[in-house]
Amino acid sequence: NAKKSGKNNFQLFTTELYDSILLKKQLEQEMKFALSGNQFTLCYQPIIDIHSGELSSVEALIRWNHPTRGLISPIHFIPLAEETGLIYAIDEWVLENACRQNAIWKEKGYQPLTMSINLSARQFYNKELVHNVEKLLSELDLPPEFLTLEMTEGTLMQHTSDTVQVLTNLKKIGVKTSLDDFGTGYSSLSYLKNLPITNLKIDRSFISDLFLDRRNGPIVEAIFTLASHLDLTIIAEGVETVEQLEFLKKTNCKFAQGGFISSPVTAEEMEAILK
Numbered sequence: 001n002a003k004k005s006g007k008n009n010f011q012l013f014t015t016e017l018y019d020s021i022l023l024k025k026q027l028e029q030e031m032k033f034a035l036s037g038n039q040f041t042l043c044y045q046p047i048i049d050i051h052s053g054e055l056s057s058v059e060a061l062i063r064w065n066h067p068t069r070g071l072i073s074p075i076h077f078i079p080l081a082e083e084t085g086l087i088y089a090i091d092e093w094v095l096e097n098a099c100r101q102n103a104i105w106k107e108k109g110y111q112p113l114t115m116s117i118n119l120s121a122r123q124f125y126n127k128e129l130v131h132n133v134e135k136l137l138s139e140l141d142l143p144p145e146f147l148t149l150e151m152t153e154g155t156l157m158q159h160t161s162d163t164v165q166v167l168t169n170l171k172k173i174g175v176k177t178s179l180d181d182f183g184t185g186y187s188s189l190s191y192l193k194n195l196p197i198t199n200l201k202i203d204r205s206f207i208s209d210l211f212l213d214r215r216n217g218p219i220v221e222a223i224f225t226l227a228s229h230l231d232l233t234i235i236a237e238g239v240e241t242v243e244q245l246e247f248l249k250k251t252n253c254k255f256a257q258g259g260f261i262s263s264p265v266t267a268e269e270m271e272a273i274l275k
């Protein structure tokens with residue numbers, strides 16, 4: 001039997017898989033040089049107040065400008081960075097550079113803008129996080145309400161006893177927090193009441209399915225109602241059509257982000273929007 005499973009295991013090594021393991025190893029090596037080699041860049045995606053139509057914040061989204069492979073999406077390297085631990089340094093780089101960009105926009109006298117940053121579990125549970133954030137904001141002379149940190153349900157569920165402590169400490173220094181991609185993970189509404197978070201970002205799968213299934217509208221509305229009772233600010237992700245935006249306008253949803261409003265743009269393009 002051992003012989004048989006051994007044979008089966010061997011069969012798993014198709015050319016395709018062999019290639020992908022090689023590619024993974026190679027990407028891993030290349031990613032180490034990407035930070036020092038200035039190959040990462042940030043895009044910014046506007047988040048608007050649905051009722052006034054005004055810009056409220058931007059989400060910083062990382063891109064890898066690879067010298068030979070071209071622009072690589074974070075969905076292709078963030079999981080690998082998490083596996084190898086490089087995410088730690090990447091998140092730090094994003095935090096610093098996105099906040100620095102925001103400080104520059106503030107210096108130039110543009111309207112106050114909250115910068116939203118995605119944090120991996122590694123950074124969220126980093127004992128130095130709160131201290132580092134506080135130090136960075138003071139160095140840049142940025143008020144804490146200019147920063148929101150986004151974490152997924154998966155992250156917040158990892159070490160539940162520490163989660164509340166970290167969120168409470170972030171709240172103490174005045175930084176806002178978002179539960180990102182809400183509805184894709186545990187989607188348990190009951191654990192929400194124990195989490196001292198500021199915002200709930202409804203995952204784009206709910207928004208894109210709004211009119212595909214008649215039951216989705218009421219589900220989304222129920223989430224909004226509950227969230228508003230818990231004093232959570234709701235942000236809808238992935239708004240791609242005017243119909244979706246109109247639906248959100250009629251409900252308790254206050255903020256929206258998505259292709260219909262604006263795709264992620266470069267810092268220069270963002271500055272043009274600010275002007």
Ligand code: C2E
Nearest residue numbers: 061062073074075078094118119120238239240258259264
């Ligand atoms: P996320 O935090 O949920 O970010 C939203 C993603 O949805 C972005 O993908 C954005 O480009 C995309 N998106 C926005 N509007 C629409 C829309 O209307 N339709 C569709 N189909 N997509 C839309 P992106 O930039 O590829 O990022 C993917 C994920 O990678 C992010 O999901 C986040 O989890 C992660 N990520 C991105 N930047 C960072 C970072 O700096 N640090 C960490 N740790 N993770 C990051």
Ligand code: MG
Nearest residue numbers: 059118150180
């Ligand atoms: Mg996000």
Ligand code: MG
Nearest residue numbers: 180181201237
């Ligand atoms: Mg999200």
Ligand code: MG
Nearest residue numbers: 181203204237
């Ligand atoms: Mg998402």
